[in-house]
Amino acid sequence: MSRRADFAAGAFAIAPVLAAAIPIALLFGTLSVAKGLSVAETSLMSMTVFAGALQFVAIDQWSNPVPIGLLAFTALVVNIRHVLMGASLGRSMGDFSSPQKYAGMFFLTDESWAFAEQRARKASLTPAFYFGSGVALWSVWNIASLAGAVLGAGLGDPAAYGFDFAFSAVFIAILTGFWSNWRTGAVLLASGAVSALVKLSVDGAWYIMAGALAGIIVAAILHAEDENPRETDRIMPS
């Protein structure tokens, strides 16, 4: 496939996420302006931070004077899962140059990452495909958050239209592609149970990291040297 076609394929693959991201980004722009940030500041955050969950948490914590240290620490906590995601995806970046890896990681979000991992299981992950989905999501996120900031309140609540569930639905659909054997079931059980329990008992965004670590630890414990080598090759092409 040509580089341009691959770029388009990446953008097309993530289309359902783009549709779901529009109302969420509109809402973010609205809330940010309501909290006292200017349109320019709201856009600056969407352009440079580009992490949906963190942006909502940050706006929630915003106060005067601006708690710079707290916000930076919150960014680390909410996004620490990126370390695990980057380590997993980094192994499929054999076709990337070093600058492409560093630039590419800027576009790492739950959504573009999930599609990249899915792609890497079927074929080798090209930079064009990865940047296609990353740049598409970044553009849509920024246009819609700017629109939300300009238009302000009165856009309504995305939950009323079920858009809040769209991201969960995307992740459920992608999750079905990662099943390989009973060990996957054990990983999912540990991750799901710990995540839900931590969410119910601990404030903040710790539940993702806690659940993810529980699943990863279970995978490491259950690892057996006699695992079918073809199976692991399929997970990690090239």
Next chain:
Amino acid sequence: MSLDPHTVLAILAMAAATYLTRLGGLWLLRLANVRGRTRAALDAVPPAVLMAVIAPTVFATGPAETIAAGITLLAAFRLPLLAAVAIGVASVVGLRMLLG
């Protein structure tokens, strides 16, 4: 259009911290020898993270979300992603109306 220096500083601090977490994985890969148990652990990252992200919505929000998640799962085994997501969103809207 106004930019308050403290606000800009806070935003850039958040951006730097976030980019650091995005690069952390690449650095981790350089340190670790990805074989055997480490490789099994990293192979489990996608399902473990995805599950951890959705679990509170799926298991701890309400019956509408739990049932809609099950419908989405069944649809995803048979249909393309976009169709499965559309069915999932439509069913959560319907179930929320039905179940209050």
